[in-house]
Amino acid sequence: MKFKKGDQVETIDDAITGVVTKVSDEIVTLEDVQGFEFQFEARELMLAASGHSLERSIYNTDFEAVKREKASKKRKSAPTVKPKERNAPKFEVDLHIHHLTKSYKHMTSFDMLNLQLDTAKGQLEFAMRKRIPKIVFIHGVGEGVLRQELETLFSRYNNVTFYDADYKTYGLGATEVRILQNVAP
DSSP: OOOOTTOEEEESSSSOEEEEEEEETTEEEEEOTTSOEEEEEGGGEEEOOSTHHHHHHHHTOOHHHHHHHHHHTOOOOOOOOOHHHHTSOSEEEEOOHHHHOSOOTTOOHHHHHHHHHHHHHHHHHHHHHTTOOEEEEEOOSTTSHHHHHHHHHHHTOTTEEEEEOOHHHHTTSEEEEEEOTTSOO
8 A cells, every 4th residue: 555645544563553754665654643753664554544544545455465465375285194194103214234335245244233223323313303203113024133232222212112113014124113202311
């Protein structure tokens, strides 16, 4: 809306009324009844509601601009999450050795196990820092050495509970970890 010097205006969000003393671009300066000067953007002001000026403010409104403003602020609907997926962990860490390094032929079993455990510890602490509530460690079935070492690692934390991951999704080769947010590690 365009204001001119001498218009009686009031702010939309505050209880300030006054007379326009200066207009430059979109900045309008007004003086209130106590003589204080305020500067506002034109969109923050409206003509004061007094009989004739109220009618003028209604009929001089740019309705197309108002419609464009309202249309641009439509809320996007959130994607629906199926109940089965709602509780599914979002963060998975695959600890199979071929996912962790390009070449593992020169590594001993001890080196491979240490790399897997270091990766698991790093990802668990990352999840704690980022406040990720659930994480799945895919370790495979094998002889169970990595699984036992992971359970030992997880039991060192007070704010971690762990259990077998969903059998339908991962089979027997995964452990799901739940990180409690309000418990000290």
